[in-house]
Amino acid sequence: MMAFWTEPDFDEHELVQLVHDSASGLTAIIAIHSTHLGPGAGGTRFWHYDKPEGAMRDALRLSRGMSYKNAMAGLPMGGGKAVVLLGPGAEKTPELLAAFGDAVNALGGRYVTAEDVGATEADMVAISKRTPHVCGLPADDGSIGGDPGPFTAMGIYHGIRAAVAHKLGKDSVRGVHVAVQGCGSVGGGVARLLARDGATLTLSDIDAKRAKALATELGSQVVASDRVMGVTCDVFSPNALGAVLDEEGIARLDCQIVAGGANNQLARPEHGAQLAERGILYAPDYVINAGGIINVGLEYLCRQHGSPCDINEVRRRIAQIPERLEAIWRESEATGQSSDVVADAMARRLIGRG
């Protein structure tokens, strides 16, 4: 593995730790980018990496992303992320999860974990047997936490409404045409909330049955997943993969707004400027998709410090996402910088690196 501080994604991370436990077969990297605002919070990705460099890149890049996301969400939390490197065909065993929980615990609360790709609520429960520094645990009646998807969808719904007001001058999404890429936990939730308000939807998913079932439920159109980016619409909402906004993808867009939940939507930083040049309003991904971390972040803070933790507090904070987007778009228009560049600069100021 290369020295991590020579990686292009290294950004003065406060801690990058390799964890190895031969007995359970655990190999993991825990990266803490910043604890300026509070404990470095961000999920754990369980993934098979062809090369360890890929795991290091993910840990560095995703932990910095969490610093930005948590800061812009107004949470008193820094940014961290862990990746667990699974061998080909390897399983997440109880022993491996316990060893990972011990590694998180050894950091004494500097890192707080949660679900990411490849992790489930049940994994978080297993980890919680070894450390209190975990969130995304099942929500019991009246408590907060659990599956972040519906909360992420709620934030995106608010963000789309804000974008529609800003760009199209409309105070409702009734009749606004939204093309939704990905009908999973987040995309499905966004589609249902928009449909309730009378938006016109075109849905797509590589799982065609899933898209069809949702379209039947909502009375919407379906389009093949390789065509959704070319649909003539008001809003393109990416809720599946990252890096869909590359040169070719941006050239195909026939919309005025891009606003969705997928992480790392811009394939490269310059693609934010390309969207702006085409006159497309872009909602920076880590600002609009913060609803889930707001939910599980407050769950953690509530458990640790007795902070406000009722569901209304979660909803109130998610409802502030539009204000942040507005501030970004206003500064973008005033300075001529694209919205992603403005958001990064705002986030860096908040974490004391501006």
Ligand code: NAD
């Ligand atoms: P999910 O697995 O529930 O849903 C993803 C859906 O996208 C699946 O139905 C899948 O079939 C579909 N899909 C995959 N490739 C596609 C393609 N090329 N075209 C169309 N559809 C495709 O995942 P999710 O939790 O809904 O997350 C979606 C995105 O949002 C991911 O990028 C994730 O990182 C991001 N995100 C999720 C959360 C959360 O709370 N779940 C929070 C922040 C960001």
